[in-house]
Amino acid sequence: MQQQPWQTKEFCVVLFMRLIVSLMVLLSIGFMACRKANEISTDKNVKLSFSTDTVFFDTVFTSVGSANKRIKVYNKEQRAVKVSHIKLSGESGSYFSLIINGMAANQIGDLQIDGNDSISIYVKVNINPDDQYQPFIVQDSILFTTNGNKQSVPLIAYGQNAIFIDNQVISTNSTWNSTLPYIISRSVTVAADATLNIRPGTRVLFHGNSVMNILGSLKAEGTKARPVIFASDRLEPYYSEEPGQWNGIRFYSSSSNSSISNALIKNAIVGITVDSLSRNSAAKLTLSNSIVKNMKAAGLAGYGTTINAFNNLFYNCGQYLFYAVGGGRYNLKQNTFAGFNYQLPRGTPAVYFSDIWAGYLAGDLKVELVNNIIWGSLAEEILIDKKTS
Numbered sequence: 213m214q215q216q217p218w219q220t221k222e223f224c225v226v227l228f229m230r231l232i233v234s235l236m237v238l239l240s241i242g243f244m245a246c247r248k249a250n251e252i253s254t255d256k257n258v259k260l261s262f263s264t265d266t267v268f269f270d271t272v273f274t275s276v277g278s279a280n281k282r283i284k285v286y287n288k289e290q291r292a293v294k295v296s297h298i299k300l301s302g303e304s305g306s307y308f309s310l311i312i313n314g315m316a317a318n319q320i321g322d323l324q325i326d327g328n329d330s331i332s333i334y335v336k337v338n339i340n341p342d343d344q345y346q347p348f349i350v351q352d353s354i355l356f357t358t359n360g361n362k363q364s365v366p367l368i369a370y371g372q373n374a375i376f377i378d379n380q381v382i383s384t385n386s387t388w389n390s391t392l393p394y395i396i397s398r399s400v401t402v403a404a405d406a407t408l409n410i411r412p413g414t415r416v417l418f419h420g421n422s423v424m425n426i427l428g429s430l431k432a433e434g435t436k437a438r439p440v441i442f443a444s445d446r447l448e449p450y451y452s453e454e455p456g457q458w459n460g461i462r463f464y465s466s467s468s469n470s471s472i473s474n475a476l477i478k479n480a481i482v483g484i485t486v487d488s489l490s491r492n493s494a495a496k497l498t499l500s501n502s503i504v505k506n507m508k509a510a511g512l513a514g515y516g517t518t519i520n521a522f523n524n525l526f527y528n529c530g531q532y533l534f535y536a537v538g539g540g541r542y543n544l545k546q547n548t549f550a551g552f553n554y555q556l557p558r559g560t561p562a563v564y565f566s567d568i569w570a571g572y573l574a575g576d577l578k579v580e581l582v583n584n585i586i587w588g589s590l591a592e593e594i595l596i597d598k599k600t601s
Contacts, residue, residue, distance in 0.1 A: 252324065253291040256359045260295070260325075261286040267335050267354075269369035271447045273395055274341035275376065276419070279448065280311070280334040283365060285356070287325040295323045297357040298333070301364070306352045308337050308367050339371040345391055347372045374417075382406055390414045390438070395445050396458075401425040404466045412474070413438035417445040418458035426463045426470060434474035436501070442477045455530065456481050456508035463487060463517075469494055475502040483507045483529075486517045489540065489575075495520040510535045514542065516575045521547055528553055531560045539567040539575025544584055551588020562588045566597040573599055 263284035272278045287293050299319035300306045311334040312320045325331055339350055348371050353364040378397040383406055388394055390413035397419045402408045410416065410432040416424070424430075424442075434440035444457035451457065460480040463470060465488035477483045483504045486497050498520040504511040507529040512519070516538035526533040527550035534549060536542055542565065551562035563586055567577040577598050586594050 251291045251327075252294050253289055254359055255289075256361055258289055258293055258359055259361060260293070260356055260358060260363055261288055262365055264365070266366045266368060269337055269367075270449070271347060271370045271372045272337055272339055273372050273374045273393070273445060274339045276374075276395065276445070277338040278336055278369065279446075280336050283333050283335065283354075284330050285325070285333060286330045287327060290327045292324055292326045292329075293358050295325060295356055295358050297321055297355065298323060299355050300352055301355050302352040307339050307350045307369070307371075308335055308352045310335060310354070335367060337367070337369045339369070341373050344373055382408055385409075387411065388414050388416070393417055395419060396422045396424065399423050399425060402428045402430060402467075404428050407431060409433070410440050412440065415441045415443070417441075417443055418480075419445045420457075421459050423459035424461045426461065426467045428466070429468060430461070430463075430470040430472065432472045432475055436474055438474075439502075440472070440475040442475065442480075442483075444479045451479075453479070453506050453528075455479055455506045455528070460485060460507075463497055468496060470496065471498045471500075472502055473498075473500045477502065477504045478506045480506075481508045482510045482513050484512045486512070486514045486519055488516055489518055494518075495541075495543070498522070499524055504533075505529070514540055515569060516540045519543070521545075523547065526550065526562075529558070531558060532564055533562045535564050536577075536579075537564075537566045537574070538569030539577045541578045543580045545580075545582040546584065548585045549587070549593075551586070551590065551593050558588075559590075561590060561595040562586055562593040564595050564597070567599055568597065 267281050267283055269278050269281065298312055300308060300310060303318065310318050313323065313331040333354065350369050350371050352367045354367065356363045374393045374395045376395050376397065377400050379399050381401045381403055383403045385407045387409040389411045393415040395417050399422055404427045406428040408430050412433065412435045432440045442461065444451060446457060457479045460482045461484050463486045495518045500522040503525045505528050509530050510532040511526040511529045512534050514536040518541045520543045523546045525548045533551060549562045565577060565579050567573060567575060579596060
């Protein structure tokens with residue numbers, strides 16, 4: 213039988229040689245490309261590119277410091293470039309600090325960026341307190357020098373002085389006003405027999421998992437134009453509607469005659485927790501004309517207690533908007549419970565009442581609901597689970 217051309221020894225040798233030549237060409241091209249990417253350009257017209265033209269920080273509280281922000285620095289040339297200087301314009305006097313390509317330094321020299329490659333710079337700002345009440349601007353810039361060509365990226369931050377409270381107990385009657393925001397670290401506790409008054413426009417901002425404990429009385433009285441704000445101290449846009457950033461406001465068994473009016477309470481785990489019946493006929497807490505939103509677990513939780521709630525808006529809470537167990541007395545009028553969740557999936561009713569607590573019949577339950585709107589995506593958005601007649 214006659215052999216086909218591809219079956220001959222000569223054909224196989226030729227094919228093998230062609231493959232070898234092709235492989236060598238490809239390796240040569242790759243080597244030349246790598247060599248070109250590593251060759252350092254001396255062109256004085258070379259310019260770096262940046263992922264942003266300005267690094268901007270929202271309000272940064274003095275002494276607290278900001279989160280890191282990243283800027284990417286690109287070399288879009290085919291050849292490598294050597295950046296002779298990267299540094300802060302303000303040098304040692306700057307409020308800003310840098311991590312350049314993994315190195316914590318506010319100045320670095322002779323940094324090579326290969327062709328079509330990039331580096332990352334992380335920027336942080338820490339502002340010293342002063343005597344200003346209003347937000348103020350601090351500025352600097354990152355300077356780049358490449359082949360004698362100078363470029364810069366501005367850094368801008370708004371500084372804000374604040375009153376810092378770290379694990380503090382308020383043992384006498386006190387008043388907070390709107391002159392400066394209050395930053396709570398760990399906790400602030402209003403002792404039994406003490407009253408904390410909070411004036412219109414006051415901002416109470418909580419760091420991390422901090423909490424406000426009320427053993428006495430809280431009188432937070434805002435206005436429609438100047439509400440009292442209870443929220444996280446993270447003011448970046450990403451965190452503005454993020455649930456679960458702090459632990460909430462807790463009213464303990466010894467607390468009495470507290471009121472919150474015209475307030476915004478947001479982004480906690482449980483916005484308000486109220487424990488135990490009042491010592492007298494007055495409600496332990498009266499909540500009115502307020503917004504409670506973006507809670508990881510519940511907007512308001514009552515445990516065998518007495519709550520008046522008038523003309524409030526509750527929405528976007530992970531499990532319950534209003535949760536009351538262990539009996540108690542609840543007077544709810546003209547509230548809106550909007551059970552739509554755009555961040556947290558919810559399988560529990562928006563409003564829940566029960567005389568059971570931890571599996572035991574705990575106390576008598578009295579609920580008065582007048583002209584409330586309770587709405588949501590579930591078939592049953594209100595549940596009164598009463599075991600006693």
